[in-house]
Amino acid sequence: MWRRVASVSHLTFAQKSIVNKDVCKLKFWEAFSTGIPRKEKGTFQRDKTPFITFVLGGPGSGKGTQCMKIVENFGFTHLSAGDILRREIASNSADGTMILDTIKEGKIVPSELTVKLIQKEMESSDNYKFLIDGFPRSEDNRIAFEQIIGAEPDIVLFFDCPEDEMMKRVLNRNQGRVDDNIDTIKKRLKVFSALNLPVVKYYLERGKLYKINAVGTVDEIYKQVYPLFAQFNFEQQV
Ligand SMILES: Nc1ncnc2c1ncn2[C@@H]1O[C@H](COP(=O)(O)OP(=O)(O)O)[C@@H](O)[C@H]1O
Ligand SMILES: Nc1ccn([C@@H]2O[C@H](COP(=O)(O)OP(=O)(O)O)[C@@H](O)[C@H]2O)c(=O)n1
Ligand SMILES: [Mg+2]
DSSP, X not given: OOOBOOOOTTSOHHHHHHXXXXXXXXXXXXXXXXXXXXXXXXXXXXXXXXXXXXXXXXXXXXXXXXXXXHHHHXXXXXXXXXXXXXXXXXXXXXXXXXXXXXXXXXXXXXXXXXXXXXXXXXXXXXXXXEEEETBOOXXXXXXXXXXXXXXXXXXXXXXXXXXXXXXXXXXXXXXXXXXXXXXXXHHHHHHIIIIIHHHHHHHHHTTOEEEEEOOSOHHHHHHHHHHHHHTTOOSSOO
């Protein structure tokens, strides 16, 4: 299991921006002491600091859209929990039917399953910078990640968007998703308030949360997002 040995995560944004950039390149992790099975090819680069960003926000708040821009500019690997679950359904896995039913109901898939799927993606990646989008969606998700992966996020983004705007965007999303309909979106908004907002509060209290005003054009919103990543001086920046 990985174990963190240092972090700048507790610092506020203002503090982080004056932190010596080399701090961010410290080796935060010790090598595995217990064996999480890993593929030969796609290991984390152990000499690099895994950098984990959780991306939170209600359905339709623009998480996926902004993640694509972060990937382009900063070379992150984008792991959308929803996409990973939808791929699991498409692969006809044993859990597929249960996942599909859960998504249709706007409920949360059992945390251990989601975390193990995320873990598989992380371990098969050559990258060390991860955007984990739509996760954690509940305190149970959050705790399962800590227990199974043995890590915490470096930063947490929260796309703050009014419900009527989220509903409008979801109903216009047009990606053929089974949950983009009025009945499911109403349920999802309730689940978001009840289960996801406590996670937002948790990271706010720990000084890890960056709240983004998610109303405006995609570019206007990205103007708030870009500086959060630019401060870390990642190698690939444009
Ligand atoms: N700032 C924005 N203004 C208007 N529509 C947006 C904006 N950002 C994203 N969208 C659109 O809203 C829908 C939901 O965006 P998406 O990124 O899928 O949100 P999420 O992943 O949070 O559910 C998509 O159709 C997307 O193109
Ligand atoms: N951590 C997660 C993420 C998604 N999901 C399920 O997947 C659905 C779609 O998630 P998503 O992240 O693709 O949704 P959007 O916020 O992009 O609209 C959620 O409503 C849940 O049913 C989950 O159970 N647990
Ligand atoms: Mg999404």
